[in-house]
Amino acid sequence: MSKSKMTTEKGIPSNSRVLMLLGQLEKVNGDASFCDVEIARHVTAKILHLLQTQEKTRKEIMAKGSSGMEVILASLESTRDVQTVLNILYILNELVSAGGGHRVGVLVSKGGTAILLQLLLSVSKEAPPSDELMLQLHSILAKVGPKDKKFGIKARVHGALNITANLLKQNLQNHKLLLPCLQVLRVYSANSVNAVSLGKNGVIDVLFKIICPYSKKSSSLLKVALDTVAALLKSKTNARRAVDRAYVPVLLALYQDWHRNDTRHRHMLIRKGILGCIRNMTNIKPGRKAFVDAHGMRILYSTSTECLPVRTLDPLVNASSLIMRKCFPKNRLPLDTIKSVFQHPLPHLPAGGPVAQIYSQSPDVDDVVDESDDNDDTENEEEEKDRNAQNDDIETDISKLCPKQNLTRPLHELKLYERFFPELSEDFQNYFDDGEEDPASLAPKSVDPIIVPTAQVQVQPLPASAHRETRPASEEPKDPPLHVDSISISKDCDHAHGPRPEQELARDLERLVLGVADPPALQSYDREDNRRRVCDRECEDDNSSLSSGEQACLEVPDTAAMLTLHDPELYIHMVKTTRSVPQYSEVAYPDYFGHVPPPFPEHILERVYGVQRMKIFQDIERLIHPADILEKVVYDLDLYLHRSPVISDGEALKFNSQFESGNLRKAVHVRKFEYDLILNPDINSNHYHQWFYFEVSGMRVGTPYRFNIINCEKSNSQFNYGMQVLMYSVQEAIRGQPHWVRTGTDICYYKNHFSRSSMATGGQKGKSYYTLTFTITFQHKDDVCYFAYHYPYTYSTLKMHLLKLESYHTAQIYLHQDVLCETLGGNGCPVLTITAMPESPAPEHVCQLRNRPYVFLTARVHPGETNASWVMKGTLEFLMSCSPVAQSLREAFIFKIIPMLNPDGVINGNHRCSLSGEDLNRQWLNPNAELHPTIYHTKGLLQYLSAIQRAPLVYCDYHGHSRKKNVFMYGCSMKETMWQTNISSTSCDLQEDLGYRTLPKILSQVAPAFSMSSCSFVVEKSKESTARVVVWREIGVQKSYTMESTLCGCDQGRYKGLQVGTQELEEMGAQFCVALLQLKRITSPLELPNPTHFLDLENDVIQTTCKATSPSTCLLEEDESLEEVDYSADSNEENADDDHLSDSESALT
Secondary structure, three states: OOHHHHHOOOOOOOOOHHHHHHHHHHHHHHOOOOOHHHHHHHHHHHHHHHHHHOHHHHHHHHOOOOOHHHHHHHHHHHOOOHHHHHHHHHHHHHHHOOOOHHHHHHHHHOOHHHHHHHHHHHHHOOOOOOHHHHHHHHHHHHHHHHHOOOHHHHHHHOOHHHHHHHHHHHOOOOHHHHHHHHHHHHHHOOOHHHHHHHHHOOHHHHHHHHHOOOOOOOHHHHHHHHHHHHHHHOOHHHHHHHHHOOHHHHHHHHHHHHHHHOOOOOOHHHHHHHHHHHHHHOOOHHHHHHHHHOOHHHHHHHHHHHHOOOHHHHHHHHHHHHHHHHHOOOEOOOOOOOOOOOOOOOOOOOOOOHHHHHHOOOOOOOOOOOHHHHHOOHHHHHHHHHHHHHOOOEOOOHHHHOOOOOOOOOHHHHHHHHHHOHHHOOOOOHHHHOOOOOHHHHOOOOOOOEOOOOOOOOOOOOOOOOOOOOOOOOOOOOOOOOOHHHEEEEEOOOOOOOOOOOOHHHHHOOOEEEEEOOOOOOEOOOHHHHHHHHHHHHHOOOHHHHHOOOOOOOOOOOHHHHOOOOOHHHHHHHHHOOOOOOOOOEEOHHHHHOOOOOOOOOEOOOOOOOHHHHHHHHHHHHHHOHHHOOOEEEEEHHHOOOOOOEOOOOOOOEEEOOEOOOEOOEEEEEEOOEEEEEOOOOOOOOOOOOOOEEEEEOOOOOOEEEEEEEEEOOOOOHHHHOOOEEEEEHHHHHOOOOOEEEEOEEEEEEEEEEEOOHHHOOOOOOOEEEEEEEEEEOOOOOOEEEEEOOOOOOHHHHHHHHHHHHHHOOOOEEEEEEEEEEOOOOOEEEEEEEEEOOOOOOHHHHHHHHOOOEEEEEEOOOOOOOHHHHHHHHHHHHHOOOOHHHHHHHHHOEEEEEOOOOHHHHHOOOOOEOOOOOEHHHOOOOOOOOOOHHHHHHHHHHHHHHHOOOOOOEEEEEEEEOOOOOEEEEOOOHHHHHHOOOOOHHHOOOOOOHHHHHHHHHHHHHOOOEOHHHOEOOOEHHHOOOHHHHHHHHHOOOEEEEEEEEOOEEOOOOOEOEEOOHHHHHHHHHHHHHHHHHHHHHHOOOOOOOHHHHHHHHHHHHHHHHHOOOOOOOOOOOOOOOOOOOOOOOHHHHHOOOOOOOHHHHOOO
16 A cells, blocks of 8 residues: 555545554565664554544544555564554554444454454463463454454464463453453353363363352453353353353352342342353253252242342343243143043044044053153254244245146036036026015025045044944934934033032023933023023022122023024024034033123233233242142043033132033142133144133132133234233123123233143154133122133034024025035034025026126134134125125125034134144145045035136135234235245246235225235245135135134224224124125226226335345244234343243243
């Protein structure tokens, strides 16, 4: 570099003194004669003086385009004079000590790291090495290291690790030199290889000499030493070495000392540093054992409890909580087996299938826990693999992204489904022959269902609990599970022992039971008579009940008057024809009485600060104070074959789930007002725990009860984001308020200490269950309350609603109801056809009807997603209404609707599967006629339409989403999928009609709960066998969607901040119909489409793509997507370590 170039740098005066000095220094570098040493000392001293006295000097040296740093580094590399080297090191220290990371970055970019490390090696060879040189070198390296991504490798290559380690050992009393050495060691340890090497060199033992014993002297030195120890202990090799040397109790004792003596909380960072070391040591099993053996749980619990009143100490409480949760001894669920209480025989067991694996287990195998729990360190690795695998899930096979009609069944076989499309062959003459006849009586008669021969082959032997018998293929399903004529409604009273002396309400309104009457006759339940009986008994109560705020006279509400589609007697009749595996004989009050939306908005619950931490501390108390734990089982469904699952226990709550869609397996009374609840897995399965629906009675008024559902499986839930459980009070219903209401306080969802067997996790080891905890304070004496995951919607409710819809039938509506097929459990799968009647039986009018495009709708393939049924109810009611919009919609389309694809799962309280033990929404690619009849025949209907060139214009599958807010859609787009991959757009044809975005766009404008920004049109490999993708790919339906409705609420639009209810869900179903009509008008061949409309769609696609920062940004899982929420400022730091804890784990506030 020439001097003229240096002195004419833009923005720097040509007569700048520092540039002149740098020019002289550059000359010295070029002449290495002995006489120049003094000049170099003088010049570097002058530059140092200018730096120390004039701020502008730093700016001139580091100005953009300046070569000052290069000159200084070149001088450092070439000179051998100690004083000159010291001057240059002082200069570098001055430069990098101010100005942030930019100046350090310039030093690194100019090769300064290698020069400094080489100088360190040279100085170390001197005998003895200069302390001042070592001090300055390490001070600069401590600042440079974090900015150089390859610093660890460079240090190891230059042999700097041992130099710094030896220097540390030799200067334990020299605090001035010790501090920069510790800082550099901390940076070295960020590299895992370096950390192991330093551990072998005895650095950990040396560091423990520095941090122990307790002393407030040199607190800044102690903080850096603790950070260095924590960095070294991230290596599991070093952690084992530290555990073997019994350093866990040493750290616990040290933490106690600091906790006792730091009364003014001035050294919180030191205390947090000690916890960081303990946290890393407990990442390994020996460390956790050593922690428990050293009474670490009790120590951290007591210290954290004392810290709770001081808000500024929350980081200590959070860190302690994480350690205690991690070290809490893994427990097994209090079950004999994780398999479902109920099994159902299958026509055959596919080899290697999930059910076959369950049945192949030896009876003496303990499937609740196994030896894999000893290796739970693998959980973090598996979670990391799961995160990395998300980016690999996008479909990149171009052939699979090009929709093409693919009939997997021959046409003559698909002819079977012709009878489900009478609208294509009807002449409609009979409908116009007699105008006086009731339109409902003119509805086409339902055809017989397709009977799948479920027992044609030899059924493999099942456990004794598989008590249902299969029907031979030759037999028709003539008889229901119970003869309707021999069933009556009766009270479940124990006549042998007289009325039970428990709650007054239990005497008056015990649960409804389907019992066998003598003589056999269908006796109707007299609602008026029951109302009189209840009123009479309540009027006889003493004044004590009045003083407690109870009503003196109660009446059972006439829900049939409030709900047009509900009739209690009709519901009972429907229940009697419903087949369940447990052969339920009871009816839940909410399903019998019915319910209406509450007259008030239900806001998303604001999370109380520290609620999760408080719940975790209460869980830890169980280990610390085991004498306080009752551990009494009060409900056990596993006993149902032998005796009643209700176990009397004095004043304990009473539970029940033996009714349609009910799910509660076990209830354990753990503390006076606290209960652990265990859910039953899906039938023929050993997992899928999320849906719950159960009854509680025997409560005290005004007493907070804590309920813990301890075997949930999903890693996060909207219960962490403001969602509440649902409760139905029979007392409130009797008082005229039959509402499911959002309720509960102190709600949170977090990982617990109950281990999951690898048999239930697909071989993954070390997984844990999650706890949903909530607190309820009951308001009424002698109440019976029901709790549910979401608004229940049973199969019997569907049958009742469909029958009541017949009353909506007018001469303008064509309604045809069939039974598509019989399920594995012997229940019918209804299919509906709705459209407008032709104006007349004239051929031109009939032809117009037949030429209407089809809209194909399905719902409730996942039983636990009850919100899908409420959306479907809204759709059906709108389609059957007399509004002009509904009539226009019927005139525009033929609707083919299957409102419940998984009746068996719904009936038996499953969360996700059918009786085959499989997720039916993963069977669309190759459904089995015997194991997945509803999917097999639904796909057959679609393939038939495709074969006759009548593929639907729109296909939509209604679902519910447990981890996102709002309502949104998943669709299929070749273009948007390819944009998320690394495949060049020139390698494939990306010409695609953007019409797939039209319907979601319309919905975002007409439906207040719908969010366009939450929609995704990316096709994932893991979803290739779902309805949405198969209908798009094989049937050729471009507008093929999954519509997801939140279980929680909305964070945008009119319903922002509110939890969703049945009213909003039904409204969404109606708005979907309105959007279809607008879609028809936009895409009608009689109307030219607005070119700006398609331009808007193109802009939407571009904007969505621009927002994507990585291939995983737009990957919104249909069932597993997770909202990212940061609970506290400290949670990010806690998430950054090797634990890789989920949001729900690190969110302790």
